[in-house]
Amino acid sequence: MKKLKRSARLVEMTQFLLARPHTLVPLTYFADRYGAAKSSISEDLSIIKEVFEEDGTGELQTLAGAAGGVKLIPRLSKEHALAFAQSLCKQLEQPDRILPGGYLYMSDLLGQPATMNEAGKIFATVFADRAIDVVMTVETKGIPLAYATGAQLNLPVVLVRRDHQVTEGSAVSINYVSGSQKSLHTMSLSRRALPEKSRVLIVDDFMKAGGTIQGMVDLLIEFNATVAGVGVLVESGEIDTNERLLHDYVSLANLTAVDSKSKQIKVKLGNYFG
Amino acid sequence: MKKLKRSARLVEMTQFLLARPHTLVPLTYFADRYGAAKSSISEDLSIIKEVFEEDGTGELQTLAGAAGGVKLIPRLSKEHALAFAQSLCKQLEQPDRILPGGYLYMSDLLGQPATMNEAGKIFATVFADRAIDVVMTVETKGIPLAYATGAQLNLPVVLVRRDHQVTEGSAVSINYVSGSQKSLHTMSLSRRALPEKSRVLIVDDFMKAGGTIQGMVDLLIEFNATVAGVGVLVESGEIDTNERLLHDYVSLANLTAVDSKSKQIKVKLGNYFG
Known part of the structure; x- marks a missing residue:
């Protein structure tokens, strides 16, 4: 577990997601990795989602439920x-x-x-x-x-x-x-x-x-x-x-x-x- | 020019740099793009640099001077x-x-x-x-x-x-x-x-x-x-x-x-x- 500030966490999560398109990453993975609450991770992801959509990088799909998580679907505008x-x-x-x-x-x-x-x-x-x-x-x-x-x-x-x-x-x-x-x-x-x-x-x-x-x-x-x-x-x-x-x-x-x-x-x- | 919060700016800059290894990006590029002071951009870059080095992604080289800028050298640990x-x-x-x-x-x-x-x-x-x-x-x-x-x-x-x-x-x-x-x-x-x-x-x-x-x-x-x-x-x-x-x-x-x-x-x- 690494305790990171939100700013550093955002850099790392961005990098992690970009390297794994079309791969479902459970929220618990991030929560465990950073020792952070799921709600904090969700906030981070919504920041990343907004930038990716704004930049025409892709869609950050959020799947709810026990098997849920987040998945980057590259969609070039x-x-x-x-x-x-x-x-x-x-x-x-x-x-x-x-x-x-x-x-x-x-x-x-x-x-x-x-x-x-x-x-x-x-x-x-x-x-x-x-x-x-x-x-x-x-x-x-x-x-x-x-x-x-x-x-x-x-x-x-x-x-x-x-x-x-x-x-x-x-x-x-x-x-x-x-x-x-x-x-x-x-x-x-x-x-x-x-x-x-x-x-x-x-x-x-x-x-x-x-x-x-x-x-x-x-x-x-x-x-x-x-x-x-x-x-x-x-x-x-x-x-x-x-x-x-x-x-x-x-x-x-x-x-x-x-x-x-x-x-x-x-x-x-x-x-x-x- | 896009006015972004630091958090969104970090996501975008991370993405931008990862897509351009071994490419010199002038600090003024980011400063102009975000309408931010060079000192703020430098702070952003030092956060990114720390995460990239910690994660074994690569080295974020900073070149000072008029022709200066920042360059990502991928170095897998x-x-x-x-x-x-x-x-x-x-x-x-x-x-x-x-x-x-x-x-x-x-x-x-x-x-x-x-x-x-x-x-x-x-x-x-x-x-x-x-x-x-x-x-x-x-x-x-x-x-x-x-x-x-x-x-x-x-x-x-x-x-x-x-x-x-x-x-x-x-x-x-x-x-x-x-x-x-x-x-x-x-x-x-x-x-x-x-x-x-x-x-x-x-x-x-x-x-x-x-x-x-x-x-x-x-x-x-x-x-x-x-x-x-x-x-x-x-x-x-x-x-x-x-x-x-x-x-x-x-x-x-x-x-x-x-x-x-x-x-x-x-x-x-x-x-x-x-």
């Missing part, structure tokens, strides 16, 4: 999410991103942990109220996004591999067609990585026709698992919607045109913003 | 780090991790964002005072660890790929010998991913003879870059130290024996713990 997405769009429009073949270089943006964490908070906000057991992505570039989302939702992350690896044990492999290139690929998931009947949130950095994500959806069938949601950082709007394999997803940015000749890239907000 | 590593060792010793060929299944542990973040905090503590420009890893399983470390050090992450990808632009590829299997592999890094003369912290989930990490070291030479440090989550002590290609690294756990027949795994603390 739409205003914060919009500012983030606008900045992302602007960065994506930088002309020197165009690579041969009309591909876009995004690794510098995906390489910023703070950017990934912010995007993860948005996905955690979007899917906060769905029943989800695990976040899934396929290697490689969606991985930081999946972990950032998993951290905010307090969920494990499962990685689908392009090849079967010796360090994964027995695995289920499927073939899938990459929609935009019409080429055949393989993806594989370790048997023990995903319990049967899991509800899965799929996250990826980029989606064109959606073949890769559709591959993951098909893979889930092999595990009797279901899709609880799909979130992509950037979708490519360059594709005919009839050609799109997947229709139910949330995107933060939409790449509408890449013109290699005139070096012009056009990006608009993703479907999360309406 | 050795006590916390030890508790984390002991729990990691214990989990690694679970007999059902043994895969055919004596490999160890670790994906469930690597799939826990909170575990990765904790390990990242330890690496950020170990390398806090070195001059580093970027954190590097090779796909796939070291990626969450590299991002967790990068987030705590406020540094970007650079990913070395196994194959050359169209979305990476022009790249430098090298061949390297995986020390334990004596087999030849390729790794590749995008030209624009790493500026010349960068000082690089290499992070990976597992090291046996060190061939993969030595490959990254060799790749850095092509970029006139230098190694600022090497951190691995688990090293395999099953190898003769004469066969080890790399000697200067920090590990958190050391896998000393995997016996497939008797289903026994032995893990001890890594070299970080002396």
